[in-house]
Amino acid sequence: MTRQDRTTPPPQQYAERSYRSPAALVGGVLLLLLGGWLGADALLRGAPHAKLTAVFALLLGVPLVAAFTLRPLVRAGDERLTVRNPFRTITLPWGAVEELRASFSTEVFTTAGKFQLWAIPVSLRQRKKANQQALRGAGADTPRFGRDAGAGPAPRAMADQALDELREIKERVAGRADAQGEPVVRWSYAILAPLVAGAVGLVVMIAL
Incomplete structure (x- = not known):
């Protein structure tokens, strides 16, 4: 008779949960569309100085809007909690x-x-x-419409x-x-690098 190996079962795995703000996502998309429309108009019709200013404004504005609206995320798994904030x-x-x-x-x-x-x-x-x-639910003393006032969370x-x-x-x-x-x-250099470049460029263009 062979002895059956006994191994410790692996911990139960659960699906990851992700959390985001729907209002921030909608607001971010709308702001990016508005900024893209204004920037495209300046690039197509503006003078050379206005075109260059628009480029730097987009470099600053797009990552800034994305950082505070589209980027934030909280993801919870079995091993860790991952928090994605605007810049970290x-x-x-x-x-x-x-x-x-x-x-x-x-x-x-x-x-x-x-x-x-x-x-x-x-x-x-x-x-x-x-x-x-x-x-209001806690103050109800009698059942209403066939349900207990305290039923449900x-x-x-x-x-x-x-x-x-x-x-x-x-x-x-x-x-x-x-x-x-x-x-x-960890810092998000993909957000910070164009943002800084855009801010520096805008300062230079305004000073000219």
């Missing part, structure tokens, strides 16, 4: 994450300091509306709900061996 990308193993908090902005506290989550903005108006709905603002999900992932995987390590911060 922060990779945080879950073991290094100490706390996730949302007050006037969403923030992650780590062994290396505090980082803001640009991709998960806090809407005070949305939070106030959710709190009012929760209070209490309404939450989008930022608070996203942080609840991130905290749940952290609690589930923070103790795993493959979720340990130190935070890594």
Whole structure:
């Protein structure tokens, strides 16, 4: 009789979750379209000085708009939390994450300091509306329309709900061996280089 090998099963894998601001994405696309239209018009019809100014304005404006609207992203996997902010990308193993908090902005506290989550903005108006709905539900004493007044989860603002999900992932995987390590911060030079070039060029053109 052969003895069957017994191996430890691998940790359960979960699908990655990504968080972005739909309003920022829409606003960014609209601003880029507007800037592209104005820039193209200046390049086609403007004088040489206006054309060169338009080039530097686009070099400055396009990466700046993209940085604050299209770029921000939070991605949560089994091993790490990746935070993509306007000018930096922060990779945080879950073991290094100490706390996730949302007050006037969403923030992650780590062994290396505090980082803001640009991709998960806090809407005070949305939070106030959710709190009012929760209070109305808690104050209802009798069932209405055949449903219990307390049935279903209490309404939450989008930022608070996203942080609840991130905290749940952290609690589930923070103790795993493959979720340990130190935070890594990288600057986005693909955004910074054209932005600086555009800003310097605009200053020169204005001074001429």
